[in-house]
Structures are given as structure tokens and as C-alpha cells.
Amino acid sequence: MANPNEFILTAAGIVKRFGAVTALGGVDFGLRQGEIHALCGENGAGKSTLIKILSGIYPHDSFEGTLTIAGAPAEFNGVADSRAAGLAVIYQELALVDDMTVAENIYLGQEPTKAGRIDWAAVFIGAAKLLEQFHIRLDPAAQVRKLGVGEQQLVEVVKALSKESRILILDEPTAALSESEVAVLLEILRNLRQRGVACVYISHKLDEVFAIADRITVLRDGRSVATMDAKQTNKSEVIRHMVGREITQLFPRRKPLKSGQTLLSVQNLSVDDSRGRIRLSDISFEARGGEVLGIGGLMGAGRSELLLHLFGAYGTRTAGRVSFNGRELNDPTPGRCIEAGLAMVCEDRKRLGLILDQSIGFNFSLSSLGRLTRMGLVNRPMEVKRNQDIYRRLAVRAAGLESVMTRLSGGNQQKVVLGKVMLTEPKVVFLDEPTRGIDVGAKQEVYELINRLTEEGKAVVLVSSELPELMGMSDRILMLSEGRFGGMLDRSEATQEKLMAAAMAGHRPITGNPVTGNPMTEIP
Amino acid sequence: MSETATLEIKSLAVRDFSLAIALALIWGFFAAMTHMNFVSALNLSNLAVELSITAVLALGQLLVMLCGQIDLSIGSGVGLMGGIAAVLITRDGWGAGPAMLVATLVALVAWLIMGSLIVWQRVPAFIITLAGMQIFRGLHWYVINNSTVPVAVGGQTNLMSLLTTWYLPKVAGTILAIVVIALMAASSISSRRRRREFGFTIEPASVAFGKFFVLLQLVVIGTLICNQYRGIPLSALILAATALLVGLLTGHTRFGRYLYAIGGNEEAAVISGVPVKRVIIGAFGIMGLFVALGGFLQTAYPGSSTTTIGESLELDAIAACVIGGTSLKGGRGTVLGVIFGSLIMASLNNGMTLQGLAPEVKYVARGIVLALAVLLDVTMAKES
Numbered sequence: 001m002a003n004p005n006e007f008i009l010t011a012a013g014i015v016k017r018f019g020a021v022t023a024l025g026g027v028d029f030g031l032r033q034g035e036i037h038a039l040c041g042e043n044g045a046g047k048s049t050l051i052k053i054l055s056g057i058y059p060h061d062s063f064e065g066t067l068t069i070a071g072a073p074a075e076f077n078g079v080a081d082s083r084a085a086g087l088a089v090i091y092q093e094l095a096l097v098d099d100m101t102v103a104e105n106i107y108l109g110q111e112p113t114k115a116g117r118i119d120w121a122a123v124f125i126g127a128a129k130l131l132e133q134f135h136i137r138l139d140p141a142a143q144v145r146k147l148g149v150g151e152q153q154l155v156e157v158v159k160a161l162s163k164e165s166r167i168l169i170l171d172e173p174t175a176a177l178s179e180s181e182v183a184v185l186l187e188i189l190r191n192l193r194q195r196g197v198a199c200v201y202i203s204h205k206l207d208e209v210f211a212i213a214d215r216i217t218v219l220r221d222g223r224s225v226a227t228m229d230a231k232q233t234n235k236s237e238v239i240r241h242m243v244g245r246e247i248t249q250l251f252p253r254r255k256p257l258k259s260g261q262t263l264l265s266v267q268n269l270s271v272d273d274s275r276g277r278i279r280l281s282d283i284s285f286e287a288r289g290g291e292v293l294g295i296g297g298l299m300g301a302g303r304s305e306l307l308l309h310l311f312g313a314y315g316t317r318t319a320g321r322v323s324f325n326g327r328e329l330n331d332p333t334p335g336r337c338i339e340a341g342l343a344m345v346c347e348d349r350k351r352l353g354l355i356l357d358q359s360i361g362f363n364f365s366l367s368s369l370g371r372l373t374r375m376g377l378v379n380r381p382m383e384v385k386r387n388q389d390i391y392r393r394l395a396v397r398a399a400g401l402e403s404v405m406t407r408l409s410g411g412n413q414q415k416v417v418l419g420k421v422m423l424t425e426p427k428v429v430f431l432d433e434p435t436r437g438i439d440v441g442a443k444q445e446v447y448e449l450i451n452r453l454t455e456e457g458k459a460v461v462l463v464s465s466e467l468p469e470l471m472g473m474s475d476r477i478l479m480l481s482e483g484r485f486g487g488m489l490d491r492s493e494a495t496q497e498k499l500m501a502a503a504m505a506g507h508r509p510i511t512g513n514p515v516t517g518n519p520m521t522e523i524p
Numbered sequence: 525m526s527e528t529a530t531l532e533i534k535s536l537a538v539r540d541f542s543l544a545i546a547l548a549l550i551w552g553f554f555a556a557m558t559h560m561n562f563v564s565a566l567n568l569s570n571l572a573v574e575l576s577i578t579a580v581l582a583l584g585q586l587l588v589m590l591c592g593q594i595d596l597s598i599g600s601g602v603g604l605m606g607g608i609a610a611v612l613i614t615r616d617g618w619g620a621g622p623a624m625l626v627a628t629l630v631a632l633v634a635w636l637i638m639g640s641l642i643v644w645q646r647v648p649a650f651i652i653t654l655a656g657m658q659i660f661r662g663l664h665w666y667v668i669n670n671s672t673v674p675v676a677v678g679g680q681t682n683l684m685s686l687l688t689t690w691y692l693p694k695v696a697g698t699i700l701a702i703v704v705i706a707l708m709a710a711s712s713i714s715s716r717r718r719r720r721e722f723g724f725t726i727e728p729a730s731v732a733f734g735k736f737f738v739l740l741q742l743v744v745i746g747t748l749i750c751n752q753y754r755g756i757p758l759s760a761l762i763l764a765a766t767a768l769l770v771g772l773l774t775g776h777t778r779f780g781r782y783l784y785a786i787g788g789n790e791e792a793a794v795i796s797g798v799p800v801k802r803v804i805i806g807a808f809g810i811m812g813l814f815v816a817l818g819g820f821l822q823t824a825y826p827g828s829s830t831t832t833i834g835e836s837l838e839l840d841a842i843a844a845c846v847i848g849g850t851s852l853k854g855g856r857g858t859v860l861g862v863i864f865g866s867l868i869m870a871s872l873n874n875g876m877t878l879q880g881l882a883p884e885v886k887y888v889a890r891g892i893v894l895a896l897a898v899l900l901d902v903t904m905a906k907e908s
Contacts, residue, residue, distance in 0.1 A: 338797040352795045355788035357855055367796045369778040377776045384722045
């Protein structure tokens with residue numbers, strides 16, 4: 001810190017305790033004017049706590065250490081203080097009002113008024129200007145509910161920028177974005193950097209971090225362990241700092257020697273959504289025991305919709321046949337699918353995976369209570385024994401089976417969803433973005449679990465928007481393109497270029513922004 | 525560390541016992557205001573009958589609220605089902621048994637229809653049961669022809685009138701109380717032992733004993749007082765059986781787990797394979813059965829069906845649930861909490877009537893208690 005004036009934001013010696021638990025045990029962090037500074041660390045490393053301190057959610061007298069903004073000491077007592085100092089945070093969980101338009105959301109809480117009434121013309125014109133400024137082709141009058149998750153994320157970014165922020169903190173902004181949307185976001189950030197906006201960028205995706213960051217700070221166990229120039233380090237060094245050990249193999253896929261018989265067969269499947277629009281047309285594939293079938297595609301390609309439909313939770317089948325383990329699976333419901341031996345882990349685990357107010361044990365058993373019921377009553381000793389087995393097998397880190405889900409980190413929550421699914425003893429497992437928003441260590445455990453499932457002869461269908469993960473873990477990859485078959489590639493022949501070409505196979509030529517070139521996703 | 529731990533235990537204990545403390549205050553107040561008439565054997569026997577009506581309905585409401593729904597129609601349903609049974613007995617000369625059976629079936633069908641409309645047509649429960657409230661009230665008045673219809677002909681007794689007039693012989697009552705206390709102690713000890721075997725955290729022995737002690741007091745004092753009058757009323761036994769049944773359903777069956785899951789996160793429950801629609805319809809079906817039971821009790825208590833039977837009982841039931849810690853959003857609530865909540869509501873109603881308070885005062889007082897209970901619940905939830 002030769003010249004403190006060039007730092008727009010510093011945090012020195014930050015220590016934050018919750019009762020007897022030390023969440024941060026000494027963090028030093030400096031953000032320079034006009035830089036993009038990535039913050040990396042496993043879940044539980046203290047990133048969220050640090051953000052809450054920087055943004056004033058934890059008032060200045062609740063922690064030790066000092067914050068400065070542009071060289072002057074900063075004592076925040078709430079979010080309003082940090083906002084006044086020019087700091088804006090974009091959280092992983094979207095904070096948009098679904099029923100309002102894009103423009104209304106951008107100006108929410110700071111509506112321009114004329115004679116005491118909201119000046120709607122200024123709202124919509126202002127929003128349109130902001131969107132144009134960042135080359136985002138979204139209709140300011142569109143209802144947020146009807147946008148895809150990625151588009152919503154971009155609205156959130158614009159909303160933060162509308163407040164003339166000097167400092168922007170992004171917490172996992174790309175967790176829900178497709179590759180093309182990530183590109184748009186990164187372009188926006190580069191744009192901002194040129195205008196002198198400083199940015200703290202938090203992400204688990206190291207490819208992105210290296211694509212955009214000037215410097216990288218790694219947090220581990222509540223301490224800042226290293227700050228490096230992005231140009232002078234590499235992924236494996238960052239990972240080593242994050243986990244405190246070397247991870248030699250990112251994708252440890254072990255294919256069983258012989259593949260089993262066909263468990264799931266889908267022929268010429270076409271599906272309409274609830275409003276009667278075509279979402280999937282003429283999809284055919286099969287999944288064999290012992291293999292991982294990857295499914296890729298751009299946002300809106302229909303990956304999640306395909307899995308959810310097969311699982312009986314989305315859309316209406318207009319054509320095609322699905323058979324599971326040799327038997328026709330007509331008129332599926334999640335209950336019937338689970339009974340037959342299908343299981344599904346959804347992308348949005350908080351919304352579709354967990355009963356957050358309940359305990360780990362409650363969630364573990366939820367899908368397999370039928371196996372535990374004797375004469376109408378749930379057999380508790382049997383239930384607890386099964387739950388304890390899976391708890392150990394998945395190495396869930398929590399205070400015990402009775403811990404409430406809300407207290408668990410993302411990775412551990414995901415393990416509980418996986419445990420719930422495994423307890424149904426499935427033959428085919430659908431995994432929709434199983435590593436989204438979880439840390440490197442937990443990712444490894446999920447990959448390991450996928451290996452074990454296939455070694456037990458199960459078929460795994462893996463949907464992922466991260467191409468390296470898709471290529472690293474799949475034996476074959478089905479690419480979808482706008483609800484149609486885009487290509488089927490074997491592991492050995494798959495390259496990023498070929499996969500992207502397949503993903504675009506069914507596309508109309510794209511003009512302008514890829515975000516708006518895609519049809520909007522309908523999330524059921 | 526030890527300091528925070530002690531604090532945690534203290535706040536836990538306060539929360540667990542807050543209802544018992546509130547109840548003690550209410551009883552003390554009414555006892556003082558009514559020259560101890562409130563705690564006389566006669567009045568407490570009456571209170572036991574009134575409690576059983578409120579609590580049976582509240583336990584049904586608990587099932588409905590756990591899965592995130594609400595039922596506003598139970599008050600007028602109580603009137604209608606009691607009215608149907610009374611009319612069949614008095615006007616058509618039916619036996620009390622068949623008359624109550626028919627009324628029960630009517631209630632079951634009506635509630636299954638309401639449940640089905642809610643899940644299949646996606647009409648909010650609030651609206652469907654509000655409609656039910658009006659329809660049942662109208663049908664009730666139509667059935668009894670706006671008159672007073674006794675539940676038994678010419679002062680005789682029958683199965684229906686006995687519901688609130690039969691008492692367990694005193695010796696049998698005493699034996700029953702001892703058996704109940706022994707069972708409570710055994711189940712408390714065995715559940716602690718089992719939790720230890722599972723490796724779960726066990727609440728401090730002092731808290732566990734405190735809880736047991738409060739329940740023990742309730743049983744002992746209740747039995748002693750009832751025996752000073754005519755013994756334990758049948759309706760109290762009906763309540764005990766209902767509470768056991770609902771406790772079994774919510775705590776030890778798939779159906780119960782599914783109720784909590786649906787109330788906690790309906791979408792996740794669907795994906796987890798929970799038959800959401802069937803479970804919600806089932807909850808309403810059971811609610812219907814309890815409404816019929818509550819209807820017979822509530823009509824037998826004054827001895828006849830009149831147009832005012834069942835008035836605002838739905839609000840008492842909802843209030844009892846909320847006071848007992850049941851979440852209006854679903855997914856949270858216990859049988860024991862609901863029993864305590866019912867006891868508070870029944871005590872308030874009984875005490876204010878005994879004091880001879882005007883209805884306008886009673887309405888305001890009940891409203892304030894409900895608001896306070898919710899405020900307390902919200903603050904507690906924030907702190908934890």
C-alpha cells in the first residue's frame with residue numbers, strides 16, 4: 001500500500017465474531033480505483049460476511065478493524081450509509097419484484113417524481129437509456145417475471161449502476177447465466193472499468209475470474225491468505241490457496257469398464273409448455289447404466305425443461321415415447337417416477353429441492369418415506385439409521401441430522417438434496433446443474449459421487465451450463481438447440497468449438513445481442 | 525461460551541413455558557375477579573367441555589394450516605352438522621347414532637368438495653371456505669327452520685346429549701389419571717433415551733422435567749377438580765383421543781410429514797414426490813370429520829340447535845392455533861401448542877362470560893389477545 005490515495009476502498013484487520021464463532025479472523029483487502037478485484041474462496045471462507053461488513057449490514061461497531069473509502073475512515077451503520085458512499089452490491093439471490101416492469105425495477109426506491117407523482121416518462125426513458133448504454137437489448141416495459149434468469153441478472157446490474165455507484169460488489173453474478181450472457185456481463189464490467197468504477201467480483205468460476213480480474217484475493221477460513229496479480233498467477237495456484245492443498249484433477253471421471261443396458265429411452269419427444277407453445281421438438285436419446293449422459297445447450301435450449309418433463313413436472317407431451325427400464329412411462333408424475341426408480345436434483349435447490357425450515361433428517365427422508373412406513377407409521381429408528389448412514393457417506397458438514405437447513409452452506413445443502421435422491425434408490429439420476437454455486441471442494445465431492453453412482457450401474461443424466469464440467473464428466477454429450485436436437489458427441493470427439501456449433505445448430509442467425517436473440521425461458 | 529449457552533437455555537425455557545405462564549396469569553386474574561367462582565369445580569367442568577369443543581376444531585385447523593391453507597367455514601359448519609343431527613332426531617324420530625352418522629358423512633363430503641375445489645381449481649382456501657361459511661350458515665338456518673331444535677326429545681337422554689352430560693365415574697377417573705401420568709413419564713423417559721441412542725442433542729433434564737411437571741399438574745389438578753363435581757367429562761376424553769390421533773398423524777405418519785413439507789415449500793414437495801393434492805384434500809376431509817364432532821358437542825352443550833350455534837368458532841380455532849405457535853404460512857405447528865392455545869381461548873371466553881361482560885367487551889378483549897399472541901410469535905421468530 002504505497003500510496004493509499006489510489007485505494008478507493010480498504011479493509012484492514014477485519015475480525016468478526018458471532019458469539020463464540022469467529023467468522024472472519026483477520027482480513028486485509030484493498031480495492032484500487034478502476035480495477036476489477038476478484039474475491040475467491042470456498043463456501044464458508046467468509047466472503048459473504050466480508051460483503052456484509054463492506055456494505056454496512058453489520059454496523060461498524062460490531063466488528064474489529066477499519067474500513068476506508070477514498071482514504072477517509074468509513075463507519076457504516078446500515079446499507080443506506082454504504083449506498084450514500086457510492087457502494088452497490090448485487091447479490092446472488094435476485095432482489096427484483098417479479099410483477100413489475102424492467103424500468104420500474106431499475107428505479108425502485110428512487111423513482112423520479114414530478115409534482116409529487118411518479119414521472120413515468122422519466123422512468124421508462126431513463127431505463128431505456130441505461131439499457132442502451134450497456135448494450136442490453138431488453139424492453140424496459142417487459143415484466144420481469146417473463147424474463148429468463150440471466151436477463152433478470154442483467155437488470156439487477158443495471159439497477160445497481162443506475163445509482164451512480166463508484167464501487168460495485170458482485171456476488172456470484174454468473175451462477176445462473178449462460179456462456180453468452182456471461183460474455184455480455186463481462187463486457188459491461190470492462191466498460192465500467194474504463195470509466196473508473198471499481199469492482200469486487202466474487203465467483204467460483206475461475207475461468208471467468210481470469211478472464212476479467214486485474215487482481216485476485218483468496219480467503220480461506222476467515223482470513224485473507226493471498227492477494228495476487230491475475231497475470232502473475234494461475235488457476236492451480238488460486239485453487240491451492242483456496243483449499244490449502246493441491247487438487248490434481250479437476251474432473252475425476254472414471255468410466256466403468258463395461259456399460260450396462262439401456263435404462264432410459266426417449267424417442268421423438270415433443271413437448272408444449274402450459275401456454276401451448278412448442279418447447280421441445282423431436283428429441284431422441286437413450287441413457288445406459290454406468291454412463292453419464294451430459295446435456296448441454298445455451299440458455300433457453302430446453303435442458304431443464306426436458307428433465308422436468310420426463311420427471312412429470314413440466315409441460316404437455318404432444319408426441320413421442322419414453323420408456324424407462326423397458327417399460328413405457330406414460331403420464332408421469334414425480335411420485336410415480338420416484339417409485340419407478342427415477343430421481344431428480346433440480347437446478348434451484350432452494351425453490352425445488354429443499355424444505356428450508358425443516359431439519360436435514362426431514363429432508364433426507366422426504367422422498368422415501370414409503371420405504372420407512374410400517375403399518376401406517378414411520379419407523380423412526382430405521383429412519384434415523386438410514387439418515388445417519390447417508391449423512392456420513394456424503395460427509396455433510398453440520399451440527400447433526402437435526403440441524404435446520406437454513407444454517408447450512410450451499411454445498412452442504414446440495415449434499416442433502418443428493419442424499420434425499422439417493423435414499424430413493426434410483427436407477428436413473430437426473431442432475432440439473434448439480435455444482436451451481438458450490439465451492440471447489442464440494443464440487444469434487446459431487447463429481448466423486450457421480451462416479452460412484454455409475455459404478456453402481458446407475459445412469460446419470462447431467463445438465464450443465466459449464467462446458468468444461470460437461471466435457472470433463474460426461475461420457476456422451478447431447479446438445480440441445482432451441483428445443484431441438486443439436487448434436488450428440490462422444491467424449492473423445494467433444495471440443496468446446498464442436499459443442500458450441502451443435503448448440504447453435506438450430507438457431508436462427510443471431511443479430512446483435514445474443515441475450516435477446518434467445519427466446520425467453522419459461523421456468524415452470 | 526458458557527454464558528451464551530445458559531442464555532440460550534433460558535430463552536428456550538421461557539419460550540416453552542410462556543404459554544403456561546400466560547395461562548396461569550389469565551386464571552389468576554379471573555379467579556380474583558369472580559370471587560374464585562372461576563376455579564370452582566362446577567365451572568372448571570364446564571370449561572373442560574368448552575375447551576374440548578375449541579380444541580377439537582383447532583386441531584383440525586392445525587392440519588389445514590400446516591399445509592398452508594385456512595378454513596373459515598368451520599363455525600357455520602358446526603352449526604349445520606349439529607342442526608342436521610338435531611332435526612333428524614327430534615323431527616324425524618331417528619336414533620341419535622344414525623343421525624350423527626349421516627351428519628358426519630354430510631360434513632365429510634362437503635369438506636372433500638371444498639378441498640378438491642381448492643387444489644384442482646386453484647381457488648384460494650380463504651375464498652372457498654368463506655363461501656362455505658355463508659352456505660353452511662344459510663343451510664343451517666334452513667334446516668332448523670330458524671327455530672330451536674332440541675337434541676333429544678322431551679328431556680330424555682340419547683347418545684348425542686350424553687356427549688356433554690356423561691361423566692366418567694370418579695374411581696375410574698382417578699385410575700385413568702394415574703395411568704396417563706405413568707404413560708407420560710414413560711414416554712418422556714423413553715424418548716430421551718432414544719434420542720441419546722440416535723446421538724441427538726437432548727434438552728437439559730431441568731427443562732424436560734419442567735415440561736413434564738406442568739403437564740402433570742394439569743392432569744392431577746384437572747382430575748381432582750373434576751372429581752369434586754361429577755367426574756371427568758366424556759368430552760374431555762373425546763378431546764384426549766382426538767389430540768392423540770392428531771399427534772400420531774402429524775408426528776409419526778407419512779401424511780403428517782407431507783403436511784409440513786407442503787406448508788414449508790410446496791414446489792419442492794411436488795418434486796420430492798409428495799402427492800400434494802391428495803394430502804391437502806385429506807387434511808380438509810379430516811377437518812370435516814372434526815367439524816361434525818365439534819358440531820355435536822357444541823349443539824349438545826346447550827341442548828338444542830339454534831341460529832347462533834357455532835358463531836365465530838372459526839376465529840377461536842384459528843386464534844388457538846396461532847397462539848399455540850402455528851404459522852399462518854404453513855409448515856410449523858404442534859399439537860401441544862394448539863392445546864395450550866385452545867385452553868387460553870376457552871379460558872378467556874369462559875371467564876369473561878362468568879364475569880358477565882358485555883359481548884362488545886368480549887370481542888375487543890379476544891381481538892387484543894390474538895394480536896398480542898401474533899406479535900409475540902413474530903418477535904420470538906426474529907430473535908431465533
